[in-house]
Amino acid sequence: MRTVNDPLEFFACTEEFRSAGDRVGLVPTMGALHQGHFGLVEAAKRLCDRVCVSIFVNPLQFNNPADFDRYPRDFDADAAALEAMGVAAIFVPGVEDIHPAPINMRVATSGIVDRQEGAHRPGHFDGVATVVSKLFISVGKSKVFFGEKDYQQTRVIADLIREFHFPVEMVVVPTVREADGLALSSRNRLLTRAARDAAPAMYAAFQAGRANAVQGSATAPVLASMRRLIEDRAAQTGAALAIDYLEAASGEDLRSLERFEAETRFFVAASYDGVRLIDNVAVFEK
Amino acid sequence: MRTVNDPLEFFACTEEFRSAGDRVGLVPTMGALHQGHFGLVEAAKRLCDRVCVSIFVNPLQFNNPADFDRYPRDFDADAAALEAMGVAAIFVPGVEDIHPAPINMRVATSGIVDRQEGAHRPGHFDGVATVVSKLFISVGKSKVFFGEKDYQQTRVIADLIREFHFPVEMVVVPTVREADGLALSSRNRLLTRAARDAAPAMYAAFQAGRANAVQGSATAPVLASMRRLIEDRAAQTGAALAIDYLEAASGEDLRSLERFEAETRFFVAASYDGVRLIDNVAVFEK
Numbered sequence: 001m002r003t004v005n006d007p008l009e010f011f012a013c014t015e016e017f018r019s020a021g022d023r024v025g026l027v028p029t030m031g032a033l034h035q036g037h038f039g040l041v042e043a044a045k046r047l048c049d050r051v052c053v054s055i056f057v058n059p060l061q062f063n064n065p066a067d068f069d070r071y072p073r074d075f076d077a078d079a080a081a082l083e084a085m086g087v088a089a090i091f092v093p094g095v096e097d098i099h100p101a102p103i104n105m106r107v108a109t110s111g112i113v114d115r116q117e118g119a120h121r122p123g124h125f126d127g128v129a130t131v132v133s134k135l136f137i138s139v140g141k142s143k144v145f146f147g148e149k150d151y152q153q154t155r156v157i158a159d160l161i162r163e164f165h166f167p168v169e170m171v172v173v174p175t176v177r178e179a180d181g182l183a184l185s186s187r188n189r190l191l192t193r194a195a196r197d198a199a200p201a202m203y204a205a206f207q208a209g210r211a212n213a214v215q216g217s218a219t220a221p222v223l224a225s226m227r228r229l230i231e232d233r234a235a236q237t238g239a240a241l242a243i244d245y246l247e248a249a250s251g252e253d254l255r256s257l258e259r260f261e262a263e264t265r266f267f268v269a270a271s272y273d274g275v276r277l278i279d280n281v282a283v284f285e286k
Numbered sequence: 287m288r289t290v291n292d293p294l295e296f297f298a299c300t301e302e303f304r305s306a307g308d309r310v311g312l313v314p315t316m317g318a319l320h321q322g323h324f325g326l327v328e329a330a331k332r333l334c335d336r337v338c339v340s341i342f343v344n345p346l347q348f349n350n351p352a353d354f355d356r357y358p359r360d361f362d363a364d365a366a367a368l369e370a371m372g373v374a375a376i377f378v379p380g381v382e383d384i385h386p387a388p389i390n391m392r393v394a395t396s397g398i399v400d401r402q403e404g405a406h407r408p409g410h411f412d413g414v415a416t417v418v419s420k421l422f423i424s425v426g427k428s429k430v431f432f433g434e435k436d437y438q439q440t441r442v443i444a445d446l447i448r449e450f451h452f453p454v455e456m457v458v459v460p461t462v463r464e465a466d467g468l469a470l471s472s473r474n475r476l477l478t479r480a481a482r483d484a485a486p487a488m489y490a491a492f493q494a495g496r497a498n499a500v501q502g503s504a505t506a507p508v509l510a511s512m513r514r515l516i517e518d519r520a521a522q523t524g525a526a527l528a529i530d531y532l533e534a535a536s537g538e539d540l541r542s543l544e545r546f547e548a549e550t551r552f553f554v555a556a557s558y559d560g561v562r563l564i565d566n567v568a569v570f571e572k
Contacts, residue, residue, distance in 0.1 A: 007451035015427070019305075104397035104442075105415060105449045111390035129391060137423065138451055141301070156390075163391045165293035165424055 001082065002089040007098065007138040010091045014052065014140050017088065022049035024142040026168075028135050031055040032072035032186035033081055036176040040145040041085050043173045047143055050088040054135055059095060060106070061127030067276070072189045091138065098134055106130045109156060115254045116152050116267060117278065120244045125156050132157055133164065141167040149175040149183050151265065151280045152254060175279070177203065183279045194239040195272035201233035202268050205246075206281045213260045213283045219248035220258065230270065244269040244276070251282065260284075287368065288375040293384065293424040296377045300338065300426050303374065308335035310428040312454075314421050317341040318358035318472035319367055322462040326431040327371050329459045333429055336374040340421055345381060346392070347413030353562070358475045377424065384420055392416045395442060401540045402438050402553055403564065406530045411442050418443055419450065427453040435461040435469050437551065437566045438540060461565070463489065469565045480525040481558035487519035488554050491532075492567045499546045499569045505534035506544070516556065530555040530562070537568065546570075 004010045014024045025048030027040045037053075044051040055078055062068035075092070082090055107129035112118070118125045136144065146154050154172050161170060176184045181203030182196075191199060205226035212222045227246055234241035249256050251263040264283045269276065290296045300310045311334030313326045323339075330337040341364055348354035361378070368376055393415035398404070404411045422430065432440050440458050447456060462470045467489030468482075477485060491512035498508045513532055520527035535542050537549040550569045555562065 008453060011427075011451070011453050100449060102397060103449065104395060104399075104445045106394050106396075108392050108394035108412075109390060110392075111388060113390070126394075133419075134450055137453070140426070140453075141297075159390045163386060163389065164420055165297070167294060167297050167423070167426075 001079075001087055003079070004089060004091050005093050005097055007093060007134065010052075010089070010093075010138045011140055013089050014050075014142065017050040018141060024048060024139065025051045025145060026135065026139040026142050027051065027053045027145045028132065029053060029055055030057045030071065030186065031078050032074050032189065033078045034176075034184045034186060034188075036147055036149065036184035038081070038085065039176045040147060040173050041082070041087065043171060044143065044145045045086065047171065051086070052089045052091060052139065053082050053087050054091040054093075056091075056093055056098060056131065056135075058098070058127060058131040060099065060130055061124050063121045063123055070190065072186050091135075098131065107133050107160070109159075111159065112152065112155055112254045115249070115256075116245060117269065118152070120269060125153075128153060129156060129160050132160060136161075136166045136168050139168070143169045143171055145171050145173055147175060148172050149185070149279060151251075151267070155254065175281075181207070183277070185277060187275050187277060190275045192239065192273045194237040195275060198234040198237040198239040198241065199270075199272050199277060201230045202270065202277070202279050203281075204233070205229045205268070206266050206279070209248075209266055210281070210283055213248075213264070215260050215262060215284070217260055218258060219260055219264070223248060226266070230268075234272065239272045240274070242271040244271070246270075248283065287365075287373055289365070290375060290377050291379050291383055293379060293420065296338075296375070296379075296424045297426055299375050300336075300428065303336040304427060310334060310425065311337045311431060312421065312425040312428050313337065313339045313431045314418065315339060315341055316343045316357065316472065317364050318360050318475065319364045320462075320470045320472060320474075322433055322435065322470035324367070324371065325462045326433060326459050327368070327373065329457060330429065330431045331372065333457065337372070338375045338377060338425065338428075339368050339373050340377040340379075340425075342377075342379055342384060342417065342421075344384070344413060344417040346385065346416055347410050349407045349409055356476065358472050377421075384417065393419050393446070395445075397445065398438065398441055398540045401535070401542075402531060402533075403555065404438070406555060411439075414439060415442060415446050418446060422447075422452045422454050425454070429455045429457055431457050431459055433461060434458050435471070435565060437537075437553070441540065467493070469563070471563060473561050473563060476561045478525065478559045480523040481561060484520040484523040484525040484527065485558050485563060487516045488556065488563070488565050489567075490519070491515045491554070492552050492565070495534075495552055496567070496569055499534075499550070501546050501548060501570070503546055504544060505546055505550075509534060512552070516554075520558065525558045526560070528557045530557070532556075534569065
C-alpha cells in the first residue's frame with residue numbers, strides 16, 4: 001500500500017494505475033475509520049481495480065473549532081485496517097498540502113445547502129465542496145464512494161460533479177448501523193454512556209415513523225410522535241438532548257414536506273451530551 | 287480538427303491524445319481571435335504535441351450584460367484559422383454545456399482580486415475562476431496558455447492552480463501589439479475611429495513612464511505625466527475617455543506602489559467611447 005501526502009504526487013500515482021488499465025476508486029474519509037467506511041471500501045473493491053482512500057480532517061468544513069479539535073484521529077489503526085483490506089494507496093495530506101496558504105480560492109455553494117446541515121453549520125458545505133473538488137482533481141478519472149448517512153452531502157457533491165464536469169462517477173453506499181440501529185459515525189466514539197444509550201432512539205423513531213406514514217397524509221403528527229420517542233429516551237438515560245432538526249423532506253431537493261410523498265425521507269440532527277449526530281432514511285420502500 | 291461541445295467528451299478527447307503519448311496544450315479563448323491568440327497557439331505548438339483551443343464567451347465573468355451582448359463573435363473565421371494552424375481540437379461548448387442550470391456551485395476568489403479589474407468589475411474574477419476551473423477539469427493534464435495582457439488574470443489563475451492542485455502548467459505569453467503599440471484585444475474591433483486613434487496613447491504613456499522611472503523614486507509624478515499624455519491624445523481625437531485606473535503596482539501582488547521597485551509594472555484600464563481596454567508592462571527590463 002502506497003502512502004502519499006502531496007496532491008500532485010497522488011495524481012501521478014492514480015495516473016500510473018490508470019495507464020496500467022486499472023479502474024481507480026476513491027473513498028474520501030476523515031479517518032477514525034469504522035465499518036461504515038469499510039463498507040465503502042468493499043463497494044469500491046467490487047467496482048474498481050485499485051482502491052484509494054483519502055484521510056483528511058478538513059478544517060474548512062468545521063464551523064466549530066472545538067468540534068474540529070476533538071474530532072477522533074487514529075491514523076495507525078486506520079492505515080493497518082486499510083492495508084489489510086488490500087487498499088492500493090492512501091492519500092494522507094496535511095492541512096498545508098491541501099490548503100496551502102494564503103487561501104484565496106474556495107467553492108461557494110447555494111441551493112439545497114440552505115437547508116438542514118447547511119442551515120445549522122454556516123460555511124460547512126462550502127468547506128466540503130472545496131475539499132472534495134481538490135480531492136477529485138487529485139484523483140482524476142475514477143469512481144468515488146460516499147455514505148448515504150451524509151445524505152445532503154451526497155446531493156451537494158452530485159451538483160458539484162454535474163456543474164464542474166468532473167470525470168468521476170459517484171456511488172452512494174447505504175448507511176451501516178449498530179445492532180440497535182445507531183448509524184455508524186466516527187463521532188460515536190465521543191458519546192457518553194448515557195448518550196450512547198439514548199442515541200439509538202433516532203433510528204427507533206424512524207422505524208415508528210415509517211410504520212405510521214401514509215403517502216398523502218400529514219407529516220406533522222408523525223414527526224411529533226417521533227420527537228416524543230427521541231426525547232423520552234434521552235430523559236430516561238439522562239443524556240442532554242438538543243434536536244437541531246427532525247423533519248420529513250424531499251429526497252430530491254430536501255425541502256420540508258407537509259405531506260408524505262413517494263420520495264420523502266426522514267432526517268434528524270441532534271446533539272447528545274454535546275456530540276452532534278445525524279441520520280436519515282427513506283420513508284417508503286422502493 | 288475535432289470540434290467538441292460537451293465537457294466530458296472533450297476530456298475523453300484529450301485522454302485519447304495523452305494515451306497516445308502526446309503532450310496536450312490548451313489555449314482558452316473567448317473567440318474573435320486575433321494575432322494575440324495565434325501567438326498563444328504558436329507557443330502551445332512549440333511545447334505540446336496536440337494543441338486544443340476552447341472558445342467560450344463566459345457570461346459569469348461579465349459584470350455588464352451589454353458588454354457580454356456586444357462582445358465580438360466570429361466562429362467560422364475562428365475555426366478556419368485554427369484549422370489552418372494545425373490545431374487538434376476545438377472545444378466550443380454552449381452556455382448550458384459549461385454552466386448547466388441551476389448554478390449552485392461557483393469558485394469564490396479573494397486576495398488580489400480586490401484590486402484593479404476585480405475592484406472595477408464586481409464578480410469578474412469569480413466568473414473567471416469558475417469557468418477556468420471547469421476548463422481545467424475538462425482538459426485534464428496539460429499545459430495551459432494565457433496572455434500577459436490580462437496580467438491580473440494570470441495571477442488569479444496561478445492561485446487557482448496552486449490551491450486546487452490542477453495537474454496543469456501555466457505558460458504566460460507576452461502581449462502582442464499593433465505597430466502603434468495598441469495591445470491586441472477582441473474589443474479593438476468595437477472601437478470608433480476616434481477611439482482607435484486615441485487608444486495607442488496608453489502604450490505611449492507606458493514608454494514615457496519607463497523612460498522617467500527610477501528605482502526608489504516616487505511613482506506619482508511619473509503617473510501624472512502619463513495620465514496627461516493619455517488625456518491629451520483623447521482630447522485631440524475627440525474620443526470620450528474614462529480612465530478606471532492608471533497605476534504603478536507590484537507585479538507580485540498588484541498592490542499600488544508609491545515608489546518604483548524592481549518588479550513594478552504599469553497597469554491601465556480605460557474606456558474609449560465606451561469600449562473598455564486594459565494593458566500593462568514591466569517598468570524595468572529584466
